[in-house]
Amino acid sequence: MRYLIIGNCIAGINAATSIRNLDTRNDVTIISDEKYPAYGRCLISYYLAGTHREKDILLKEKDFYQTSHIELLLKNKVTSIEPESKRVVLKNGKKIKYDKLLLATGARAVPLGVEGENKKGVFRFRTLDDAKSILKLVPSSQRALVFGGGLIGLKTGYALKKQGLDVEIIVKSPFILSRVADRNSAQLITSWLIDNGIKIRTGLGPRTILGNKWVEGVVLDSGEKEECQIIIAGKGVISNMEMADNVGIRTHWGIVTDSFLKTSMDNIYAAGDVAETRDL
Structure with a gap:
């Protein structure tokens, strides 16, 4: 047996x-x-x-x-x-x-589904090896963008801020944690993250990831360009x-x-x- x-x-x-x-x-x-x-x-x-x-x-x-x-x-x-x-x-x-x-x-992370997603410096944060790969890139990076306002995205953003990076969390929803919290509760957490140096932007998503072999930035669906060296895909999971x-x-x-x-x-x-x- x-x-x-x-x-x-x-x-x-x-x-x-x-x-x-x-x-x-x-x-x-x-x-x-x-x-x-x-x-x-x-x-x-x-x-x-x-x-x-x-x-x-x-x-x-x-x-x-x-x-x-x-x-x-x-x-x-x-x-x-x-x-x-x-x-x-x-x-x-x-x-x-x-x-x-x-x-x-x-489960595995939902892909961003945009051009350039396979460049080095784009991570789907699910495993210990993911964390180790990100840490290897931290010393040569200044800025990280996190796409997704759920728990994975928020915790990853906070971790990267603790490592000394400039961090911006970008979500398509009108507020973070939109699947588990109401707007007022989300605002409390947003305020705490902002007080701890993390920028939050809502109603936006990625259109194209810029760079040759390595990530250099992203074009948002608003047309804006944001520079970064690390991108985290934190938009949920697939079984x-x-x-x-x-x-x-x-x-x-x-x-x-x-x-x-x-x-x-x-x-x-x-x-x-x-x-x-x-x-x-």
Whole structure:
């Protein structure tokens, strides 16, 4: 009997812990395409700000996997599921058997969808490696533009300000946090950010990213040009549900599950950012 979990963030690691608490005999395997043990994605902005070290954002102690008898396969990307044979296929061609499969594949940042988005200096802030890549560019940068006024955009903007950069947060909505807060509440947070040296502009978005190989600036949809060396895409996320789609598992905004997180396919479950489940 093998419980196989794809994804090593909060949903995946909590599932593995709960399974091991209930079943000490059968195999538990976690597969992750990252090179790190489980860490808190919501904490990477603190790492970027310089207030937390890498070890401070880890979710478990170093010996957790060994002492819990959980097999951890890092730097391995799962490319497909074979439900008929109960196997998953890795990018290197290896196939791994499962009896129960949990998809905890998370989400990825929504692209800006503009010309020049693939230039160096444009980042989608989701992983610890993203934070490390941004930090490498900080010493040679003076100004950063953050597109998106949600929590990811605001926390990233604040982190870059802590690193000494001139930061401007640009949102298409009429106010920040428009999906989770009313205008009055958003204004309180806007005032705090401005008091801390961060500029906020609303009703605007990017049209074109300027520069040759590296970012040099952006043309806004108003026609204005803004100089910068770093651009952060913080305009929301998309569930990583392609593997489920490809085998006919029911999806919508995410992988659709019942109240027990079971998908429409036998022996396959989903949890975390990739899952869409019942609410109140």
